[in-house]
Amino acid sequence: MRNPVYTAIAIGVGIVVLLGYFLQFDLLINLRIILLEWATILVATTLLIGVVNLFIVHWRKSTTDQPNRVNSIALLAGLTITLGVAGWFGPTDPYSLWIFNYILIPIEASLMGILSVVLIYAGVRLLRRKPNLLSIVFIATAVVILLMTGPLFGIDIPGLAELRIWIGKVPAVAGARGILLGVSLGIIAAGLRILMGADRPYGGN
Amino acid sequence: MEEIYCPQCGKTNPIDNKFCDFCLAHLHPQEGGSADSESISVPGIGENQNGLGGHDSDSNVPDWLSELQQSKEVENEEPLDSDSELGKPADAISDWMTGVSGDGEATIGEFSPAAPFLPDQEINESQDIPHWLNDALIEEETQDLLEDERLEEVPSASEEKDVSQGDSSPPKIRDETSGDRENAGPLAGLKGVLSAEPGAARVRKPRTYSAKLKVSTSQRAHIDLLNSLLEDEGQPQPLPQRRSISQQHMLRWGIALVLLMAILWPIVFTNQEMPLPDYDEGSAEVNRLISQLPENARVLVGFDFEPGLAAELDTAAKPVFDHLLSEGALLTLISTSPSGPILAERFIQSFQADQLLIYGLEYVNLGYIPGGAVGLLSFIENPQGTIPFTIDGLVAWETDERNGLPATAGISQITDYSMIILLVDDPDTARMWIEQLSPTIINPQVLTSLVLITSAQLEPVVRPYYESSPQPVNGLVVGLRGGAAYARISGGDDFPGKFWDAFGMGTFVAALLILVGGLGYYVIPELSRTARGQEKVKR
Numbered sequence: 001m002r003n004p005v006y007t008a009i010a011i012g013v014g015i016v017v018l019l020g021y022f023l024q025f026d027l028l029i030n031l032r033i034i035l036l037e038w039a040t041i042l043v044a045t046t047l048l049i050g051v052v053n054l055f056i057v058h059w060r061k062s063t064t065d066q067p068n069r070v071n072s073i074a075l076l077a078g079l080t081i082t083l084g085v086a087g088w089f090g091p092t093d094p095y096s097l098w099i100f101n102y103i104l105i106p107i108e109a110s111l112m113g114i115l116s117v118v119l120i121y122a123g124v125r126l127l128r129r130k131p132n133l134l135s136i137v138f139i140a141t142a143v144v145i146l147l148m149t150g151p152l153f154g155i156d157i158p159g160l161a162e163l164r165i166w167i168g169k170v171p172a173v174a175g176a177r178g179i180l181l182g183v184s185l186g187i188i189a190a191g192l193r194i195l196m197g198a199d200r201p202y203g204g205n
Numbered sequence: 206m207e208e209i210y211c212p213q214c215g216k217t218n219p220i221d222n223k224f225c226d227f228c229l230a231h232l233h234p235q236e237g238g239s240a241d242s243e244s245i246s247v248p249g250i251g252e253n254q255n256g257l258g259g260h261d262s263d264s265n266v267p268d269w270l271s272e273l274q275q276s277k278e279v280e281n282e283e284p285l286d287s288d289s290e291l292g293k294p295a296d297a298i299s300d301w302m303t304g305v306s307g308d309g310e311a312t313i314g315e316f317s318p319a320a321p322f323l324p325d326q327e328i329n330e331s332q333d334i335p336h337w338l339n340d341a342l343i344e345e346e347t348q349d350l351l352e353d354e355r356l357e358e359v360p361s362a363s364e365e366k367d368v369s370q371g372d373s374s375p376p377k378i379r380d381e382t383s384g385d386r387e388n389a390g391p392l393a394g395l396k397g398v399l400s401a402e403p404g405a406a407r408v409r410k411p412r413t414y415s416a417k418l419k420v421s422t423s424q425r426a427h428i429d430l431l432n433s434l435l436e437d438e439g440q441p442q443p444l445p446q447r448r449s450i451s452q453q454h455m456l457r458w459g460i461a462l463v464l465l466m467a468i469l470w471p472i473v474f475t476n477q478e479m480p481l482p483d484y485d486e487g488s489a490e491v492n493r494l495i496s497q498l499p500e501n502a503r504v505l506v507g508f509d510f511e512p513g514l515a516a517e518l519d520t521a522a523k524p525v526f527d528h529l530l531s532e533g534a535l536l537t538l539i540s541t542s543p544s545g546p547i548l549a550e551r552f553i554q555s556f557q558a559d560q561l562l563i564y565g566l567e568y569v570n571l572g573y574i575p576g577g578a579v580g581l582l583s584f585i586e587n588p589q590g591t592i593p594f595t596i597d598g599l600v601a602w603e604t605d606e607r608n609g610l611p612a613t614a615g616i617s618q619i620t621d622y623s624m625i626i627l628l629v630d631d632p633d634t635a636r637m638w639i640e641q642l643s644p645t646i647i648n649p650q651v652l653t654s655l656v657l658i659t660s661a662q663l664e665p666v667v668r669p670y671y672e673s674s675p676q677p678v679n680g681l682v683v684g685l686r687g688g689a690a691y692a693r694i695s696g697g698d699d700f701p702g703k704f705w706d707a708f709g710m711g712t713f714v715a716a717l718l719i720l721v722g723g724l725g726y727y728v729i730p731e732l733s734r735t736a737r738g739q740e741k742v743k744r
Contacts, residue, residue, distance in 0.1 A: 021644065036583035037590055043576035047543075091596055092550045092570065100512070100547045108513030117461045120715050124456070124722030131727055139723055143716045149661065149686055150712035151479035151705065172665035173672070180636070180669060 010202050014195045055079060141167060215409065229389045270394065460718055467714035471706035479709045485690035487671060487681030491656050492694045494624065494680050495528050502623035503616055504534045507638060508549040509542050510630035514660050518628050519552055520704050521688030522658045525626070526552075528695045530560060535612045536568035537622070539592070541581055541634065546572045546596050565599065569612040572596035578637045585619045585641055620651045630660040632667075639670050643677040656680040658687070 013035055020032035058072040066072075086096045123142060126135050147157075148164035193199040207220040213230035222232050386396045420428070471478065498504075510518050529536075538549040549570055553562055562568055571592045574580040584591040589602040595610070602616065603609030615621060625642065629635045635657065646653045655677060657667055661684030670678040682691055685708050 033583070033587045033590065036579060036586060040574070040576040040580040040583050040591060043580060047575055091547060091572075097547065097551055097554065100544075101551060104544070105512040105515055108511060109516060112513045116715070117457065117464060120460050120464065120718050121457050123719040124460070125726060127723040128726040128730075139719060143720050146712045146716035146719075149684070150709035151482070152709065152713060153478075154480045168664060169668065169672075173668050176665040177669045180666070183636070 006202055007197050007200060010200070011195055011197055014191070018191075018195070051079075210409070224389055456722075460722075463718065464711065464714060468707045468711045471710050472703045479706050481689045481693040481705065482686055483690075483693065485683075485687055485694075487683065488687050488691040489694055491525060491680030491682055492528065492691060494654050494656060495525070495532060495534075498529075498532050498534060498623050500533050502532070502534050503537065503613070503621065504529060505537045505539065505619070505622045505625045506549070507625070507627040507629070508538060508540045508545040508552070509634045509638070510545075510548065510628055510660070511542070512544055512548065514630045515548060515551075516704075517660055517685060518630060518658065519555065521682055521685055521691075522552070522628055523555070524688055524692035524695055525656075525658060525682060526556065527559075528691075529626075530556065530562070530567075534624075535566075537613055537616070538568060538570040539572070539574060539584070541574050541577060541637070543573055546570055550596075564597075565595075565610040565612060567612060569601060569610050570596045571601055578641060581637060581641050585645055588619060589617065619645055620648075620653050622653055624654050624656060626656045626658065628658045630663060632663055635659065635663060635667050639667075639677050647675050647677060654679040656682070658682045660684060661686065 016028065017032050017035060020028050055076065058075050061072040062069050062076060082096075082099055085093075085099060089095050123139060126139060144160060144164055145167065148161050190199065194201070208217040209220045209222070209232055210216070211218055211225035211228060211230055211232060213225060214228040216225065216227050218226055218232055224230065225232055387393050387398050392398050536553075538546070538553070540546050540549060553568055553570075556562055564570075572595065574584050574592060576583065580591065589604070593601060595601045600607060600609055601613055603614050619625075619642075625646070627635070627638050629638065639655070642655055645651070646655060657671075657678050657680070659667055659681070664681075664683045667678060667681060670676075671681045682688060685705065689705055
């Protein structure tokens with residue numbers, strides 16, 4: 001049984017926010033601002049709920065005899081320490097920044113470094129099995145962009161810099177525009193479906 | 206002992222039998238004269254009719270029928286008139302015969318049950334035959350003629366059987382016009398009774414097929430092969446031992462080592478060997494916009510990137526912020542990512558060595574806007590209501606009741622900022638900012654400009670916004686190259702040359718590895734294949 005209350009609330013709020021774009025009535029604008037602030041508070045609350053849920057799940061995993069419970073214990077330790085330091089000293093305190101600078105950033109930067117090695121390895125092996133036109137074009141484009149993005153020891157290869165600019169402005173931008181248009185159309189369609197009640201991601205199936 | 210199959214029930218009978226022991230049907234095809242000369246002989250009636258031949262009641266007539274005949278002979282000593290010829294005997298015989306002679310006008314001699322169904326017998330149209338019966342007769346005639354033709358063309362199963370048994374005589378089909386008298390069964394004594402078609406109702410023994418599977422030699426060979434394969438599948442095979450160090454491992458480690466050395470070499474041994482890029486259009490536009498900012502201009506800065514890309518974005522943004530702070534801009538830091546406020550604080554801390562930035566006076570950190578696009582829209586619509594406090598819990602905005610921080614003084618809406626700078630590495634986040642801000646800032650009366658400092662991977666996604674008209678994005682600094690170009694344009698010589706050299710060496714070596722490695726992987730197998738082919742030709 002579909003709950004008409006959920007549907008009415010969702011459609012009503014959506015229409016009010018949408019109309020606020022087009023109609024400059026004070027009542028409508030104020031109502032729209034209030035609704036947006038409520039949504040912001042709700043999302044912040046869900047973030048807190050998510051953190052609590054994450055803590056509970058990994059607490060259960062760490063207290064029961066499960067494989068990889070060490071990972072859960074490490075996660076709980078990291079969460080507790082970070083929360084304690086940032087909560088006690090403040091998020092901009094040097095202690096909090098120390099955790100950020102010397103733990104979080106190096107870990108993520110290491111992942112990016114590994115990613116670069118893996119991508120080069122994949123590029124090397126791409127021509128190993130039955131190279132075709134697309135794979136050759138892919139490799140050639142990657143090599144041109146890599147060479148001309150960097151300084152290349154100050155060497156100016158005629159035509160290569162122009163080719164890099166052309167690739168960046170024409171084929172790449174054309175593909176990106178197509179993606180953006182597709183995304184926009186998809187968002188419009190999804191918004192209309194929600195406004196008409198065809199999609200009900202808020203529940204009340 | 207020879208046996209014969211009954212054409213009616215299909216059971217076997219001795220060949221001497223005339224009738225079936227089981228169903229009393231004729232075992233041999235009947236042959237007789239024409240039905241024209243004889244009329245149907247009904248027990249008890251035939252003797253009273255002129256022209257009706259008498260029959261031998263002693264031989265085949267049952268007792269009950271003989272008694273009935275005798276009683277009728279006594280009753281009918283006087284001749285009957287024509288009207289009553291059928292009436293009385295019919296009453297005495299049975300009800301079904303009464304139904305047949307209902308009108309009382311037709312005589313028994315004229316009535317012949319077999320006559321209307323005989324194809325070669327003319328139907329007297331003077332008789333009062335119903336229209337439906339006439340049609341049925343014509344249809345019956347047509348079917349019989351077609352069946353006769355078919356029987357002549359196609360040998361029946363009985364003919365095939367006869368041929369196989371050496372009997373060359375054609376099958377004998379009973380002549381239904383013969384009018385033979387029935388000798389048994391409930392129709393005993395009647396002539397011209399339609400009998401079942403010998404061929405149609407014949408029940409034969411079903412053919413028997415051998416249940417043994419006929420397998421040829423080749424099929425047997427395939428079966429043996431399949432069996433051997435299945436048996437091999439059931440046998441456990443020893444797993445091949447994995448090499449502790451495979452060729453792929455060596456290649457990966459080799460690539461990592463070469464890349465690491467290429468990046469470390471400029472950092473350790475050289476300094477600013479590679480020239481900075483001359484000009485970049487997007488960076489130049491950002492430089493122009495910052496140069497035109499008024500004194501103590503309020504600038505909103507969004508930090509929306511992940512810590513993994515902090516090195517690239519920090520380095521690219523540093524010359525821009527050097528220029529910005531030198532112009533006396535007051536910064537408001539904000540983020541839609543949970544790690545963004547810490548990244549912003551960390552970035553500002555990197556300037557503290559060169560110039561002291563006082564929190565609240567020259568910059569303020571508003572922290573994190575939850576809710577993604579909704580939260581961002583809320584902030585754009587109503588900054589003071591959405592984020593009323595700073596990350597440290599201070600009142601961020603100036604109101605009628607209390608004073609706010611100097612860095613945010615005079616800001617009541619988003620268009621009060623002179624510039625919005627966004628540091629971003631994710632295409633969705635960049636699109637979210639641009640699309641939520643565009644309706645507000647794309648206005649001839651609004652002087653707020655939007656500038657993006659992005660990772661190099663994001664250039665194709667954000668460039669369409671920069672090159673469109675009207676411009677949602679007014680300036681664009683892309684990656685280390687954009688930052689280096691900005692440093693060169695602004696005249697700042699503090700761009701970290703070690704990073705730039707390492708970046709240049711790293712990209713060059715990466716391109717070289719892909720090129721050389723790819724060609725090697727493609728050429729070496731081709732050469733070995735050609736060599737093997739030549740060896741085969743020599744052999």
